[in-house]
Amino acid sequence: MSHVTIDSECIKNCSTCSETCFKTAMNHCLQMGGKHVEPDHFKLMLNCAKVCETSACLQLSGSHFSHHLCKVCAEICDACADSCERVGDMDECVAVCRKCAESCRKMAA
Amino acid sequence: MSHVTIDSECIKNCSTCSETCFKTAMNHCLQMGGKHVEPDHFKLMLNCAKVCETSACLQLSGSHFSHHLCKVCAEICDACADSCERVGDMDECVAVCRKCAESCRKMAA
Amino acid sequence: MSHVTIDSECIKNCSTCSETCFKTAMNHCLQMGGKHVEPDHFKLMLNCAKVCETSACLQLSGSHFSHHLCKVCAEICDACADSCERVGDMDECVAVCRKCAESCRKMAA
Amino acid sequence: MSHVTIDSECIKNCSTCSETCFKTAMNHCLQMGGKHVEPDHFKLMLNCAKVCETSACLQLSGSHFSHHLCKVCAEICDACADSCERVGDMDECVAVCRKCAESCRKMAA
Numbered sequence: 126m127s128h129v130t131i132d133s134e135c136i137k138n139c140s141t142c143s144e145t146c147f148k149t150a151m152n153h154c155l156q157m158g159g160k161h162v163e164p165d166h167f168k169l170m171l172n173c174a175k176v177c178e179t180s181a182c183l184q185l186s187g188s189h190f191s192h193h194l195c196k197v198c199a200e201i202c203d204a205c206a207d208s209c210e211r212v213g214d215m216d217e218c219v220a221v222c223r224k225c226a227e228s229c230r231k232m233a234a
Numbered sequence: 235m236s237h238v239t240i241d242s243e244c245i246k247n248c249s250t251c252s253e254t255c256f257k258t259a260m261n262h263c264l265q266m267g268g269k270h271v272e273p274d275h276f277k278l279m280l281n282c283a284k285v286c287e288t289s290a291c292l293q294l295s296g297s298h299f300s301h302h303l304c305k306v307c308a309e310i311c312d313a314c315a316d317s318c319e320r321v322g323d324m325d326e327c328v329a330v331c332r333k334c335a336e337s338c339r340k341m342a343a
Numbered sequence: 344m345s346h347v348t349i350d351s352e353c354i355k356n357c358s359t360c361s362e363t364c365f366k367t368a369m370n371h372c373l374q375m376g377g378k379h380v381e382p383d384h385f386k387l388m389l390n391c392a393k394v395c396e397t398s399a400c401l402q403l404s405g406s407h408f409s410h411h412l413c414k415v416c417a418e419i420c421d422a423c424a425d426s427c428e429r430v431g432d433m434d435e436c437v438a439v440c441r442k443c444a445e446s447c448r449k450m451a452a
Numbered sequence: 453m454s455h456v457t458i459d460s461e462c463i464k465n466c467s468t469c470s471e472t473c474f475k476t477a478m479n480h481c482l483q484m485g486g487k488h489v490e491p492d493h494f495k496l497m498l499n500c501a502k503v504c505e506t507s508a509c510l511q512l513s514g515s516h517f518s519h520h521l522c523k524v525c526a527e528i529c530d531a532c533a534d535s536c537e538r539v540g541d542m543d544e545c546v547a548v549c550r551k552c553a554e555s556c557r558k559m560a561a
Contacts, residue, residue: 136471140467140471144463144467144508144512147509147512147513148512148513151386151389151512151513151514152382152513152514155380155382155385155386156382158380162373162376162380164373164374167373168295168296168297168369168373169297171295171369171389172291172292172295172297172299175288175291175292176288176292176299176303179284179285179288181471182281182284182474183281183284183285185471185474185475185478186277186280186281186474186475186478186479187277187478187479188277188278188281189313190281190285190306190309190310190313193305193306193309193310194285194306196302197299197302197303197306200299200302201299201302204298204299245362249358249362253354253358253399253403256400256403256404257403257404260403260404260405260495260498261404261405264489264491264494264495265491267489271482271485271489273482273483276482277478277482280478280498290362291365294362294365294366294369295365295366295369295370296369296370386513386514386515387515389513390509390510390513390515390517393506393509393510394506394510394517394521397502397503397506400499400502401499401502401503404495404498404499405495406495406496406499407531408499408503408524408527408528408531411523411524411527411528412503412524414520415517415520415521415524418517418520419517419520422516422517
């Protein structure tokens, strides 16, 4: 499918965001407890990781549906970044989510 | 998150569609060869399986983003059903994809 | 690969165990808090869900490596069942984990 | 779980191997056809990608079961590298599989 652009920068941002959100949830958040394991926040972290993984997967396949998934990915990454800012002490997650949201928004345009 | 509906019927349709597409691609399509492993068709089968799995995952979490993913899921399921119809001899895949597309479309509405 | 047995009962047990552990962690455990989100227990629930999903995936593919993964799957399912028993109030998880462990152990033999 | 070592090098090798095998299967192999889509070879590429992803996931969680999964991962990576060598023209896949197998073997020891 030569007419589908594979943007390795966006794939890398999705993979990094997926790993960072998952690792942070499973280690930092569970260790900290309190608002870090509040249901809405914690579920958002894991669901963001899952959507980023799936976005990377479709892009790696050169799928025509990458754009649709990148749109959802940009939205959940922004929501996750907002939630991490509210909880505080999660600067790395905020940064990778914002970066991933930005490149996914471009892909979805 | 009591205000998020968990529709176990749609989750079941997504899980069944994911397993059926994956199993059919990995066994039937690879055995048959020819148009069954034509890149666009084969990638669609695996990507459809992945998006259905992710849609089930978000619904199981009661995520607010389930609706967004169900929308993409309905589209890729319909595209996969169309492709399976063109290839032929894939009635089970067509049926589960159409059923999943229908329930995801209702969830996304 | 006609010489690889596809046991649809074990696949179903793995899929059910994966969904039940994930759904229970994301809803019941996060709502309850306390010992339900204690790091070792909560991580075990999610990792068990992941390994069960992967075990189902390899079995659906008719992979020669299914047996190896079923062995690991039986072990993590038993560990997850033990942890759920200690935490208490998680009877459904205990039951699906024990059932999955049993069928995986047979597959791995 | 302070007594579980998180080896970021092995996690990176697993993630890279997973992405490379998946991307190569979905693009190079499907484009080339012939022995590149022979069932045993193609399934091994996708199953190797899945096991590597799961190995990375458990290591990112600091799971006590990482060692068990790293053992399976080393075996499927070596099998995938062997298969890629037989098919030929897949040097990148061979290299990342060998590298991943080596670091997983150390983790499993």
